[in-house]
Amino acid sequence: MAFTRAAGKHRRPSVLSRRSANIAGVAALTTTGVIGTLAPQALAAEQDLTAEDTGAIRAVVLEDTVTDNLAEKVEAQAAAQKHAYEKAEAERKAEEARRAEAKRKAEAKIKKEREERERAAREAERKRLNSFRLPVAGSYVSTGYQTGGAMWSSGSHSGVDFHASSGSSVVAVGSGTVVEAGWGGAYGNNIVIRMNDGSYTQYGHLSSIGVSVGQSVTPGEQIGLSGSTGNSSGPHLHFEARTSPDYGSDIDPVAYLRGHGVRV
Template sequence: MAFPRATGKHRRPSRLTRKGAGAVGVAALATTGVVGTLAAPALAADNAAESTTVEKTALNEAASMDVAVVQHIAAQAGAQEEAADRAAAKAAAEKKAAAEAKRKAEAERKAAARAAKEREAKKRAAREAERKRLNAYVAPVSGSYVSTGYQTGGALWSSGSHSGVDFHAASGTSVVSVGRGTVVEAGDGGAYGNQIVIRMSDGTYTQYGHLSSIGVSVGQSVTPGQQIGLSGATGNVTGPHLHFEARTGPDYGSDIDPVAYLRGHGVDV
């Protein structure tokens, strides 16, 4: 005969009953979402931790990327700055070289201009010196003196007087043209012995007599100081010397004072 278990409020459930009820309660809680609600905070914490890790990783990667970008940009900027410095240095060097080349070219131009000016000045000076030389007059015998004066009287001369002057000169002494001119006579002159007559550039004439030798020919141009012969004692003489005349024409009888003539052309005799 079975006796039913009393269920009054003052009777405590048995252990088995409590355990069964607990299991049923857990199942019920699971079914109703209570367990899920209780488990949610743990899942959320895990998700938050994972999210934080991901964010940190992303931040680290971003930071690394930022550093790389900054370094790359800095490297580019440095390279560009270095290239700019090189370009500036090159431009400065080229500018300096161009300025130096210009300065050198200008200096060379000025030097060439000075040299050309100096050459022209030297040419002008040489031409002037030559002009003066050609227009200058000299004594017919260098270092000599007049031994017999102009118009000295005596039986030695057919006209009764000396038509020129005699320059002291040993035989073989150099005789030169007193100025620029053209030879019109060169040969035997009778009483004058070997003689030379020159038409001077100013239209006057000079004569050189008693020569031992003649060194020019008719038609030849001569210049001041040019040797034309050697002194001697040919013709009507008493000893070696140079007979010199100045004339207005080529022939005997047109003589003028030879000393005054030479002095008038700047010759100290």
């Protein structure tokens, strides 16, 4: 019988393997009659393998097996290292993606909150500019609209008087543009403002004026100080609401202020 050697990686056949193959080859030739007389010798040669030859063959087979196992372990270790690297790289990229997404969301939240604050501020400013208030804070009407008497050339009061001691702050009741600022005859030092809604307001008997023609004013902005200039019996603020800047176009100032949300 011929001896077959276990396959090993990257190893050429050993001397013993070649010797066994040669013996097997000689034995095979007997079947073709080429050297039939050698058959007994070949068979004997095969049968006469010494214990030393057998041990050597077993050692070669064992060596090949150990080499194969070692190669497989090295390949397995390399594959495991590659897998670990690829896993770590994937986790790193996933973490970077999570951080980028968290940063994007945080920035979007900050942007949204800033836009909401700006929108709220704009809305608050819009409301403020469209709001109205008393011309003298905390004051009250001391003389009503169209009150009769010899004090007025027309025979009746064309506005209302707000109680105010001399030097009290007088403010614009709403947003508008100053169209008159100076002496107004019987009104003394007076200011006329064209309001943003197209109406006009007048402030008379001032002790001083703090604005000039063409100047824009906002609700609550101080425009002068109360006094008793012109045709006046004592310190107060004369306030009128008009449909035009001219005398005689007056309307009820209390109704005008209440119509714009002011409690009078």
